Amino acid sequence: MNSIKTVSVCGLGKLGACIAATMAARGFHVVGVDIDREKIKKINEGLAPLDEPLLAETIRAGQPRLRATLDPRETVATDATFFIPPSPSLADGSFSNEFLLKAMQPIAKAMKDAGKRDHLFVCSSTTTPGAVDAVLIPMLERELGGVCGQDFGVCYNPEFIALGDVINGLLDPDLVLIGESDPQSGAALEQLYTQYNRNSPRIARMSIVSAELTKISLNSYITMKISFTNQLRLIAARHPRADIHAILDALGSDSRIGKKYLRAGLSYGGPCFPRDNRLLAYTARQVGLEAPLAEASDRINERTKQELVEKVQQMARPGEAVAVLGVSYKPNTHITEEAAGLFLAQQLKRRGYRVLIHDFAATPANSPSLHEFELIPDWDKFRNDPGVRLAVICCPWPQYQELAPTAGTRVFTPWHL
Numbered sequence: 001m002n003s004i005k006t007v008s009v010c011g012l013g014k015l016g017a018c019i020a021a022t023m024a025a026r027g028f029h030v031v032g033v034d035i036d037r038e039k040i041k042k043i044n045e046g047l048a049p050l051d052e053p054l055l056a057e058t059i060r061a062g063q064p065r066l067r068a069t070l071d072p073r074e075t076v077a078t079d080a081t082f083f084i085p086p087s088p089s090l091a092d093g094s095f096s097n098e099f100l101l102k103a104m105q106p107i108a109k110a111m112k113d114a115g116k117r118d119h120l121f122v123c124s125s126t127t128t129p130g131a132v133d134a135v136l137i138p139m140l141e142r143e144l145g146g147v148c149g150q151d152f153g154v155c156y157n158p159e160f161i162a163l164g165d166v167i168n169g170l171l172d173p174d175l176v177l178i179g180e181s182d183p184q185s186g187a188a189l190e191q192l193y194t195q196y197n198r199n200s201p202r203i204a205r206m207s208i209v210s211a212e213l214t215k216i217s218l219n220s221y222i223t224m225k226i227s228f229t230n231q232l233r234l235i236a237a238r239h240p241r242a243d244i245h246a247i248l249d250a251l252g253s254d255s256r257i258g259k260k261y262l263r264a265g266l267s268y269g270g271p272c273f274p275r276d277n278r279l280l281a282y283t284a285r286q287v288g289l290e291a292p293l294a295e296a297s298d299r300i301n302e303r304t305k306q307e308l309v310e311k312v313q314q315m316a317r318p319g320e321a322v323a324v325l326g327v328s329y330k331p332n333t334h335i336t337e338e339a340a341g342l343f344l345a346q347q348l349k350r351r352g353y354r355v356l357i358h359d360f361a362a363t364p365a366n367s368p369s370l371h372e373f374e375l376i377p378d379w380d381k382f383r384n385d386p387g388v389r390l391a392v393i394c395c396p397w398p399q400y401q402e403l404a405p406t407a408g409t410r411v412f413t414p415w416h417l
């Protein structure tokens, strides 16, 4: 396989739009493909198709080399295609292959119709370990009428990014993970990353299933660390003179542990951590094992959400007004999926409280689950005169430090702001 100079990116969502934009900004010629006409239009106008810090600037920087299309046949002229459609969780904890199959099939057909060989298919969506080898590659071999590793290549190449900091996370990662069907495919992708990354990350190459397991294990390990802090916080709370922040600060000073994600707060949420951790438990069950650590992280996380609801119930009675401040799952993103604040707001509303919500990014327009709530429209007015019985800071947006308790309002937060 020759070196990769032109790429196509199929699936221009929260991750894919950022990959396409950064590739173009770093000098690659990029064709973006999506089924969403509006995203295609925005990108071709040089605009960001969604809210993500630095995305608009990056699209502008790469604009001469970036265009988007609805037509999968336009990928034929590129050397490699990155696939990043959704891979939603199913009820048993595994991830669906449906969107990946639907995205890959027309592109494979286009390659076959054009008589193109040696295309590199890169899967960046998170998959159930084993799915690329057992489901995606057999489909590609059928559609292309060829053998993977000889007539075309496949890599599994997930990214480790955090929403709200995706552009920097893509360009300066700690780790580039490459699962490869054959050494030539892995080498071509490794070479691409040496041009693409601004830093010099560790590039780990391995079999495809090893990379699938690595991806979900990394997130599962972080959720375990977060649940450990929550377990310790609950224990410390039963000791009136214990200070969880002092404890975790000291623990994190040990280099074997480290301070990252060792901060007392609330449950983890978002589109990756909870479901990647559950996927590891599913993967263990599939081979006749258990994954008690992953299951415990999930249980503690659910317990942490419930505990917040119970705590608030002790501080205010049904019918009283409670402000839930921060309903996104972390600062700098509007995503509310599995967020502690959204969970609290929903539970309080069901229990008869008057719930007012506020966030610096999430709104009913970008997070439709917020439609059922009363909004705090003006933060400056609210922080000077909250007029509610209780304000609970659920997401550690730094601006919430400005909120001082007043005579009539109690402010509660598990975060050390």
Ligand SMILES: NC(=O)c1ccc[n+]([C@@H]2O[C@H](COP(=O)([O-])OP(=O)(O)OC[C@H]3O[C@@H](n4cnc5c(N)ncnc54)[C@H](O)[C@@H]3O)[C@@H](O)[C@H]2O)c1
Pocket (backbone or CB within 6 Å): 010, 011, 012, 013, 014, 015, 016, 033, 034, 035, 036, 039, 084, 085, 086, 087, 099, 102, 103, 104, 124, 125, 126, 127, 158, 159, 160, 161, 162, 163, 271, 272
């Ligand atoms: N968002 C994250 O923080 C994050 C982080 C790591 C991994 N991932 C993984 O990346 C994948 C995508 O996540 P996302 O958050 O970017 O999803 P998303 O829903 O924001 O975007 C998916 C995009 O794929 C497009 N699409 C769907 N079917 C298509 C098809 N047949 N052809 C072309 N495009 C199609 C959609 O229109 C949409 O633009 C998932 O597997 C997810 O687990 C996401």
